[in-house]
Amino acid sequence: MPIPLVHSVASWFLKKRIHQMELFLKYPHEVQFELLKKLLQKAKHTEVGKKYDFASISNYETFAARVPLQQYEDFEPDIERSRRGENNIFWPTPIKWFAKSSGTTNAKSKFIPVSDESLENCHYAAGKDMLCIYLNNNPGSQLFSGKSLRLGGSKEIYRQNGTQFGDLSAILIENMPFWAEYKSTPSSEVSLMSNWEVKMPAIVNETLDQNVTSLAGVPSWMLVLLNNVLEAAGKENLFEIWPNLEVYFHGGVNFSPYADQYQKILPKDDFRYFEIYNASEGFFALQDTNDSKELLLMLDYGVFYEFIPMETYGTPNEKVIPLSKVEEGKNYAILITTNAGLWRYKIGDTVRFTSISPYRIKITGRTKHHINVFGEELIIENAEEALKKTSREVGCEIVDYTAAPIFMEGKEKGSHEWIIEFKVPPQDFEQFKTSLDKNLQAINSDYEAKRFNNMTLNPPKIHKAREKLFYDWLKKNDKLGGQHKIPRLSNQRDYVEELLGMNS
Secondary structure (H helix, E strand, O other), X not given: OOHHHHHHHHHHHHHHHHHHHHHHHHOHHHHHHHHHHHHHHHOOOOHHHHHOOHHHOOOHHHHHHHOOOXXXXXXXXXXXXXXXXXXXXXXXXXOOEEEEEOOOOOOOOEEEEEOHHHHHHHHHHHHHHHHHHHHHHOOOOXXXXXXXXXXXXXOOOEEEOOEEEEOHHHHHHHOOOHHHHHOEEOOHHHHOOOOHHHHHHHHHHHHOOOOEEEEEEOHHHHHHHHHHHHHHHOOOOHHHOOOOOOEEEEOOOOOXXXXXXXXXXXXXXXXXXXXXXXXXXXXXXXXXXXXXXXXXXXXXXXXXXXXXXXXXXXXXXXXXXXXXXXXXXXXXXXXXXXXXXXXXXXXXXXXXXXXXXXXXXEEEEEOOEEEOOOOOOEEHHHHHHHHHHHHHHHOOEEEEEEEEEEOOEXXXXXXXXXXXXXXXXXXXXXXXXXXXXXXXXHHOHHHHHHHHHHOOEOOOEEEEOOOOHHHHHHHHOOOOOOOOOOOOEOOOOHHHHHHHHHOO
């Protein structure tokens, strides 16, 4: 399809879509409540719908009082029945696909239902929105003159009892519209390879001679791929290989720790980065303006949102509020009710609202990925901001990291223990340690209070990781590639102990 025609089609779609977006931007609470009513109406004859009498729920307060909050463990028996082919349990249309997610806090696999409605009206709708918004913001774009290099999961699709499961990215590729497949590289055959170490050179070989105009994937794994591409081509930067490369659509992990490394291999001031917030459970938000650090919460993808202020999360006083009650600057855990049959489901992510008109967010971490053993409330957002600032101060580059508490023993005070793998190590490691501690205190007042005069916390203990320590840990745990992530912060020492045992 000629580029002017592609842009005309995209422009037509955007104009049509922008009216729908204006509706939820102008009337966010009404749009969300209407969506909730539609979900309840659609599922009223399911087992769950009959159990909680969805048919008689006419307002949010009744919904919140009647339907309990769920974590995966609560939902698992119904999931397993659905995976065995039973229908109409929690969603009326048959669930044929399940997104397999090992998570990062539990070795046990999760199988998240993916309905036809969530594929079409959430994941693929978001993909179209993302492209149209990008083209609208960048009218001179030549995006469709070439292909998008996608880096998906390393799991194949498995079939079981008439239902199928695999990485979300594999499910999306398997069901992808023909036009999206035509404009993507590598081929589905290579994209769905299960062996990451075989898949990596296969992607490099297949994409080196393509006209790649965009990138899409998780920053940590994409960086590994792009460095392999540069090595194979014997080039210093990616524009020597793909001169028309113009944008990277990324999500899955915080981009900030990788920004400087991407700048080195993509050294053009007008190269664009667009962040998305996509998960196995749904597509929630996307960057809607150039060079923004915020994500617009999408309110009409079949996802109804509720939030738990993190100061109450997991306590007897846990409080749940609708979108209309959130405040700027506060940290919240997300609850979702979706068009795949998830009802008041805790997804485990935390966000902070940067704006409430419209509703824009920043992803701040995971409910289980923080350190709060001593009241220091250290979240991933704090850790990564401090690491980035420290790296610039001392002139180093970080590949990966994890941290956990050192518990108090006898009269000994507590501390934090870090394992950090460097691409470029600091020349003065003591300066790095001092600087990181200082920056953490500057960013997090609770941490600062606990560190004051070593009152509760001693200075952090920091280990240099050997080369490829985290890669080897992921390989050992069958977590190479895709959306698998290093557990950054934990209240327990399991990850740290295992990694320390491998760090030789």
